[in-house]
Amino acid sequence: MNKKELAEIKKSFSEGCGFFTLNRILYAYCDAEKHIKYTESKGFAIMPEDESAVVMETLKKALSGSLGKNLNEYRFPNESYEEGGAQNVLYAAVKGKLEDEEANKAYIDRIVENTDYASAYTIISGHCTYSILVKDKNDEVIGEGDSEYNFVITALCPVNTGDDGLFYDDESQTIAKKSNTEMIIAKAPQDGFLYPVFSDRSPDVNSVMYYTRSPKKPNLSIIEDVLDCKFDFTPQGEKERFRAVLTDVCRDELDYTVITKVNDSIKEVIDQNKNETEPPVIDCSRMRTILSDAGVSDDKLQALDAVYRDTVGDGALKASNLVENKTVLSVPEITVNISKEGTDKVRTSVIQGKKCLIIDLDDPSVLVNGIETSFETAEKNEAAEGEAVTV
Numbered sequence: 001m002n003k004k005e006l007a008e009i010k011k012s013f014s015e016g017c018g019f020f021t022l023n024r025i026l027y028a029y030c031d032a033e034k035h036i037k038y039t040e041s042k043g044f045a046i047m048p049e050d051e052s053a054v055v056m057e058t059l060k061k062a063l064s065g066s067l068g069k070n071l072n073e074y075r076f077p078n079e080s081y082e083e084g085g086a087q088n089v090l091y092a093a094v095k096g097k098l099e100d101e102e103a104n105k106a107y108i109d110r111i112v113e114n115t116d117y118a119s120a121y122t123i124i125s126g127h128c129t130y131s132i133l134v135k136d137k138n139d140e141v142i143g144e145g146d147s148e149y150n151f152v153i154t155a156l157c158p159v160n161t162g163d164d165g166l167f168y169d170d171e172s173q174t175i176a177k178k179s180n181t182e183m184i185i186a187k188a189p190q191d192g193f194l195y196p197v198f199s200d201r202s203p204d205v206n207s208v209m210y211y212t213r214s215p216k217k218p219n220l221s222i223i224e225d226v227l228d229c230k231f232d233f234t235p236q237g238e239k240e241r242f243r244a245v246l247t248d249v250c251r252d253e254l255d256y257t258v259i260t261k262v263n264d265s266i267k268e269v270i271d272q273n274k275n276e277t278e279p280p281v282i283d284c285s286r287m288r289t290i291l292s293d294a295g296v297s298d299d300k301l302q303a304l305d306a307v308y309r310d311t312v313g314d315g316a317l318k319a320s321n322l323v324e325n326k327t328v329l330s331v332p333e334i335t336v337n338i339s340k341e342g343t344d345k346v347r348t349s350v351i352q353g354k355k356c357l358i359i360d361l362d363d364p365s366v367l368v369n370g371i372e373t374s375f376e377t378a379e380k381n382e383a384a385e386g387e388a389v390t391v
Contacts, residue, residue, distance in 0.1 A: 001073050001197040001209055002277035004139070006063070009149075009198055012130055013060045015052075019131040019144065024098040025055055028108045028123040029159070029183075036112055039105075041098055044126065054187060059126045062155045062192030062211045068279045068318045069215040073197055074229035075207050086110070086228035090195040091205055094152050098127040111154075114225035120159040122185045127152050132201055149203050151196055155189035156222075191219045193227065235321040241311050242322045245287070248307045250296050256329070260343040261294035266323045267340070273319075281316035284308040329357065 012020040022044045029038040044052060065071055080087040089103075089110050096103035111123055127150070134145040160183070168175050192211040196203040208227055212218040215235050223231045233241065246254060246262070266282065273280035282290070288304055327338040329346070336357070338346055345360040365372055 001067075001199050001204075001207070003067055003279070004277045005198050005201075006067055006071065006209075009130065010060070010063050013056075013063065013128075015056065019133060021129045022056065022059070022126050023129060024127045026098045026104055026108070026123070026125040026127075028112070029120070030112050030115075030117075030123065031120045032118065034112055036108065039108060041101075041104055055124060055126070058124055058155050058157060058187050058189060059153050059192075061187070062153055062189050063194065065211070065213075065215075066320070068320060069235050070213070071209055071211050072218075073207050073209050074223065074227060077228060077230065080228040086208075086226065087205070090152070090208065093125075094127070094150055094195065097150070098125060098152065111156075111222075111226055114221060115156070116219065116221035116225075117156075117158075120183065121190070122157045122159055123154060124157060124189075125152055125154040130198075135201070147202065149198055151194060151198070151203065153192065153194045155192040157186045157189045159183045159185050188213060190214070191222050193222070232315065233317075235318070238317045238321040242282070242317055244311050245304075245307055246291075248311070249291065249300055249304050251300065253296055253300055256346070256348050258291075258294045258296060260327060262290055263324050263327070264343070265290040265293060266319050269319050270323060280319040282319050282322060283316035284312075331357075 011017075014020065015022070025042055025044050025047070027038070027040045027042075028036055030036055044055070047055070063071070076085075076087040079085055082088060084106075089106050092100070092103040093107040098104060107125070108123060115121075130149040130151075132145050132147045132149050133141045134143050136142050166175055166177055189211070190213050194209040194211070196205040197207045197209050198204070199207070208229065210218070210223055210227065210229075218231070218234060220231055223229050246259075250258060269280050269282065269286070284305060287308065288301060291301060291304070292298075326340060327343050327346075329336045329338065336346075336359075345362075347358050347360075349356050349358055367373070
């Protein structure tokens with residue numbers, strides 16, 4: 001499911017879209033001890049308007065965020081197709097349109113038995129139908145087709161008692177603490193998933209799309225236990241492995257110039273592929289080119305294949321997870337933040353036996369603690385004392 005396909009489904013996910021229908025809703029409430037306290041399946045069309053609006057908003061948020069960060073597609077392993085496996089259970093739920101009590105029970109049971117949450121949560125699932133539009137080779141819509149994309153989207157929403165603080169009672173004209181014992185279901189899901197995915201203008205029953213509100217801390221119990229899929233790396237995990245490859249391969253050649261050139265090259269990869277449907281990636285071959293262009297010697301690059309394989313594996317890393325929007329240079333007690341436009345104005349050097357950071361200033365005026373000052377004043381003062389000044 002690429003960026004365009006995801007955008008098409010997100011854009012259509014609305015009651016105002018004539019090609020999309022949210023057919024049925026399945027609710028389940030689970031307490032912190034994994035007890036299912038309540039389940040209900042009902043038609044979306046007969047729900048009160050205020051309730052249906054919240055449900056629509058919540059389910060749509062399970063498609064929010066960026067592909068490759070909040071949203072990641074996973075392929076089912078072979079054992080998942082067996083009876084009781086994730087693909088088998090999800091497929092039955094879609095086929096039953098959330099109307100089949102047996103399929104619904106198996107679906108909810110699988111989520112509750114395998115999901116690791118410390119507190120109570122609510123499961124909100126919706127069965128949806130999208131009438132697939134026909135597009136030409138230029139990706140332009142030319143009409144409505146005969147095919148439908150039926151899918152189930154599920155949102156897992158935290159539940160807690162609200163603490164509304166103080167309130168004003170107009171009748172008694174007093175201010176007092178309001179206590180609330182009702183369990184409030186968050187509108188924003190913590191996790192979710194969509195099955196099947198929409199790929200090549202048709203359903204792909206072999207893959208599922210997982211959503212997390214916290215890309216740095218995805219819920220592995222849902223990915224690995226509920227969905228039977230193999231988790232790779234978080235965005236931060238990809239960045240850490242990328243840094244490990246750089247460090248192990250470049251070693252003493254890894255200086256400021258190499259690091260900034262590598263980052264600039266990754267930015268170029270992203271810019272050159274910004275109109276592509278698939279997120280750009282950095283594999284071992286592309287990393288070799290990037291490091292070579294940055295000035296890393298052939299002797300060092302001989303170790304790249306082995307280091308990459310041991311650190312990353314056979315896959316590729318998403319470019320968007322590796323790029324830095326600014327360069328941060330840190331030494332004890334000093335941190336310098338350098339914007340992407342200023343990397344070429346900073347360099348390192350050795351002056352009179354000391355390692356120095358040199359910053360070229362186009363304008364001699366600088367701000368110190370928000371107060372404008374000038375290097376020209378410092379130069380005059382030190383020159384008057386007979387000292388040399390290096391800028």
